[in-house]
Amino acid sequence: xxxxxxxxxxxxxxxxxxxxxxxLDVDPAKHDPEDILRVNFGPNHPSTHGVLRLVVxxxxxxxxxxxxxxxxxxxxxxxxxxHKSWWKSITYPARIDYLSFHSNELEYVLAIEKLLGIEVxxxxxxxxxxxxxxxxxxxxxxxxGTSALEIGAISLFWYAFDDRDAIxxxxxxxxxxxxxxxxxxxxxxxxxxxxxFTEEARRFCEQMPRSVDEYEALLDRxxxxxxxxxxxxxxxxxxxxxxxxxxxxxxxSGVNWDLRKNMPYLFYDQVEFDVPVYYNGDVYDRYKVxxxxxxxxxxxxxQCLDRLDETEGEPWIADDRKVVLPPxxxxxxxxxxxIHHFKIVTEGxxxxxxxxxVVIESxxxxxxxxxxxxxxxxxxxxxxxxxxxxxxxxxxTAVQGCLVADLVAVAASLDPVMGDVDR
Amino acid sequence: xxxxxxxxxxxLQAFVVINIVMGGFAYLTLAERKVMGRMQLRYGPNRVGxxxxxxxxxxxxxxxxxxxxxxxAAIDWLYLLGPFLAAFTALATFSVIPFGPGWEIAxxxxxxxxxxxxxxxxxxxxxxxxxxxxxxxxxxASDSKYALLGxxxxxxxxxxxEVALALSVLGVVIMAGSLSLTEIVAAxxxxxxxxxPQIVGFLVFLLAGTAETSRAPFDLPEAEQELVAGYHTEYxxxxxxxxxxxxYINLITLSGLCVTLFLGGWHGIGxxxxxxxxxxxxxxxxxxLYVFIWMRTTLPRLRYDQLMRFGWKVLLxxxxxxxxxxxxxxxxx
Numbered sequence: 159x160x161x162x163x164x165x166x167x168x169x170x171x172x173x174x175x176x177x178x179x180x181x182l183d184v185d186p187a188k189h190d191p192e193d194i195l196r197v198n199f200g201p202n203h204p205s206t207h208g209v210l211r212l213v214v215x216x217x218x219x220x221x222x223x224x225x226x227x228x229x230x231x232x233x234x235x236x237x238x239x240x241h242k243s244w245w246k247s248i249t250y251p252a253r254i255d256y257l258s259f260h261s262n263e264l265e266y267v268l269a270i271e272k273l274l275g276i277e278v279x280x281x282x283x284x285x286x287x288x289x290x291x292x293x294x295x296x297x298x299x300x301x302x303g304t305s306a307l308e309i310g311a312i313s314l315f316w317y318a319f320d321d322r323d324a325i326x327x328x329x330x331x332x333x334x335x336x337x338x339x340x341x342x343x344x345x346x347x348x349x350x351x352x353x354x355f356t357e358e359a360r361r362f363c364e365q366m367p368r369s370v371d372e373y374e375a376l377l378d379r380x381x382x383x384x385x386x387x388x389x390x391x392x393x394x395x396x397x398x399x400x401x402x403x404x405x406x407x408x409x410x411s412g413v414n415w416d417l418r419k420n421m422p423y424l425f426y427d428q429v430e431f432d433v434p435v436y437y438n439g440d441v442y443d444r445y446k447v448x449x450x451x452x453x454x455x456x457x458x459x460x461q462c463l464d465r466l467d468e469t470e471g472e473p474w475i476a477d478d479r480k481v482v483l484p485p486x487x488x489x490x491x492x493x494x495x496x497i498h499h500f501k502i503v504t505e506g507x508x509x510x511x512x513x514x515x516v517v518i519e520s521x522x523x524x525x526x527x528x529x530x531x532x533x534x535x536x537x538x539x540x541x542x543x544x545x546x547x548x549x550x551x552x553x554x555t556a557v558q559g560c561l562v563a564d565l566v567a568v569a570a571s572l573d574p575v576m577g578d579v580d581r
Numbered sequence: 582x583x584x585x586x587x588x589x590x591x592x593l594q595a596f597v598v599i600n601i602v603m604g605g606f607a608y609l610t611l612a613e614r615k616v617m618g619r620m621q622l623r624y625g626p627n628r629v630g631x632x633x634x635x636x637x638x639x640x641x642x643x644x645x646x647x648x649x650x651x652x653x654a655a656i657d658w659l660y661l662l663g664p665f666l667a668a669f670t671a672l673a674t675f676s677v678i679p680f681g682p683g684w685e686i687a688x689x690x691x692x693x694x695x696x697x698x699x700x701x702x703x704x705x706x707x708x709x710x711x712x713x714x715x716x717x718x719x720x721x722a723s724d725s726k727y728a729l730l731g732x733x734x735x736x737x738x739x740x741x742x743e744v745a746l747a748l749s750v751l752g753v754v755i756m757a758g759s760l761s762l763t764e765i766v767a768a769x770x771x772x773x774x775x776x777x778p779q780i781v782g783f784l785v786f787l788l789a790g791t792a793e794t795s796r797a798p799f800d801l802p803e804a805e806q807e808l809v810a811g812y813h814t815e816y817x818x819x820x821x822x823x824x825x826x827x828x829y830i831n832l833i834t835l836s837g838l839c840v841t842l843f844l845g846g847w848h849g850i851g852x853x854x855x856x857x858x859x860x861x862x863x864x865x866x867x868x869x870l871y872v873f874i875w876m877r878t879t880l881p882r883l884r885y886d887q888l889m890r891f892g893w894k895v896l897l898x899x900x901x902x903x904x905x906x907x908x909x910x911x912x913x914x
Contacts, residue, residue: 382880
C-alpha cells in the first residue's frame, strides 16, 4: 500500500469553517451585517449542476457566507430497490448517478456477486473494466464541458459533448442503450460484446488522446482560464481527508489514493496505468487531474481491448443456472431450463443471508454499496456511499474568500451530481 | 463639405438609416447564432425560412406576443424607462457615423451621414454615457437581487472602460486635428489609415469597446452562470427585446466608430466609386463584428476584480501613454 500522507501544504491549519462543514457563517468582524445581501443560487438557476441550492451571503461581489441545501432530487431509489427483486433492482443504481451509470451498476452487481460468492468469467471482467474506463472518460468529459461553461468558455461544451457522443455510441453498440445500459448482469454481462466492438473502441482510443490535447491547448494557453482557475477553491490534503473527499478532488489536493491501485478490484492489478496527483488543491489542479485521468483511462481501455480480443469466444456469463438465465434455445428442449427461466423472471433468484460493503473507484471517487440480504429474493437494505455527497461537504471550505464568479467555478470543480447526492 | 442639406432629406435619411440599423441588428443576432453554431460543431438556426433566414422575424413576433408582466415590487415608470432609454440612445448614436462621401441624386444633395457635427466624437461618448443609465435604472428598478448585482456590475464596468475608450481615440483626434468624424475620415484618406500609426490605440479601443458593449470575455453584467441574466433578469417580451436591441446596436455603432476612426471609414481599397462607399463601410463593420463573435466563442469570462484591474491598470495607462507619445510626435514632426 502506498503512502497516502499529504506531500504539500497549501495553507497552515484547517479552513473547515464550522462543525457543520457545509455552513460558512458571516464573520461580523470582517463584514458589516448591514452590507450583506442574501442571494439564492438554485435550485433553479442557470449555473447549478442539477438542483443544488446554495444560499449565499454576499458582501458586494465577495462571498461572505454560504450554506448548501440539498434534497431537491430525492427520489427514494434505495427504498424502491428494496421492493424489487435482485434481478430488477439492477436498473436503479445507473439512475442514481446518471453520469457514471456503468460504474454504479457495476458496484451494485459486484456487491450482489460478493454475497452470492459467484465466479465471473474473465472475458466479462475485461469487458466490465473497459466499459468502466469508457464511462470514466464520459463522466470527465461532461465535467469538463460544464465547468468550462461556468467559466464562460462556451464552445468547449460542444467539443466535449462531441467526444462524449462517441462513447455513448460504444455503449449503444455493446448493450443496445446509450445511457442507463443495464449491461452488467450478476454473473457477467447481459450479452456478449458484439463483433466489431473492439475495432470501434480502438478507433475511439486513437481519437481521444488527440482530443484531450486539443482541450488542453484551448485552455492551458489561455491566460483568462489560468487566472480564473489557479489558486481558487483551495483544499489542503488534511482538510480534504477530514471532509471525506475522494477521487479527483482528493488527488488534486496531493493525496495519492486511488482504489484501483490501493484496493484493486476486477483486474486493475493486471493493467498498467498511473495515478495523476497534483498538489495545489485548486480548481486548476482538479482540471489537470481530470485531463490526465482521461489519458490514463484510454491506456487502460487499450489493454482491456487486447485481452478482449484474446478471450474472443470465451463465456461471458457464469454457468450458474440458479442465478443466470439459461440460453434461449434451451427453453425449447429442456424442461429444467424452462423452470429456471420461469423462477428467475417471476420470483427472482435468492441471495444468501448476510451483509456486504463493496467500494470501487467511480469517476467521482469512492462509490460504495452496502447491502443486507435476509436470504430472500429482494434486498433487505440497500445503501450507497455517494462520492458527490462527500464532495459537497467541501463547498464551504473551498469557497472562503471567493468572489461570486469563483463560487460557480468552485462548485463546478467539486463535480457534484445531484442525483447521486440526493438519491 | 458643408453643403446645405434640406430638412426633409435629413428626416428621410434618418428614417432609412434607423431601419437599416435595426434590420442589421436583427440579422446580426442570426449571424451570431449561425457563426457560433458553426464554430461549435452544430448548425445554428435553420428551421424558419431558407437557411433560417426568417428566424429574426420569428423571434420578433414571439417577443411582441409575450405578455408584458412586471414584478409587483418594481418601480413602474423607471422600470419602463430603462429599456426605452437604452434603445433610444443606442439608435441615436449611429446618426453621426459617416458611411459615404455624400451624393447628388436628382439635383438633391444627400450627405454621407445623418448629422455632420464638429463634435461628433464627443457626442457619441456623451450619448453612450446616458445609455448606461438605461441599464442601471432598469436593473435597479426591477427590485431583484440578481438585477441589482448586474446593474452594479454594469455601472462599474461602463464607468471604468469609458475612460480608457475615450483616451484611446485621443491619438486619432490629435493626428487628424478634429473631433468631426467626416474630417477624421478625410484625414485618413489623405495620409494613411490610422490603424497603422495608432495600432496601440486601435487595440485599446477594441478591448475597451468590447467591455463597453458587455461582450465576451467582458460579459460580466449578464454572466448567466452567475447572475442569471444580470440587469434584465426581470424583463420579458419586447422590453427584453429593447435591451437586446440596445446591446447589439451599441455593438454595431462601436464597430462603425472603430472603422471610422482607425480603418479609413467608407474609403475602400482598389475599386472605390462613390456609390460603393457604403458597401465598403458595411464590409469593414462586418469583419469587426465577426471578430467579436469569434471572441465570444473562444474566450472564458474574466472575473470582476480581474476586469477592474485590467481596465485601470493596463488599458488606462497604455491609452494615456499612447496619447502622450502621439502628441509629442505630432508636435515634433
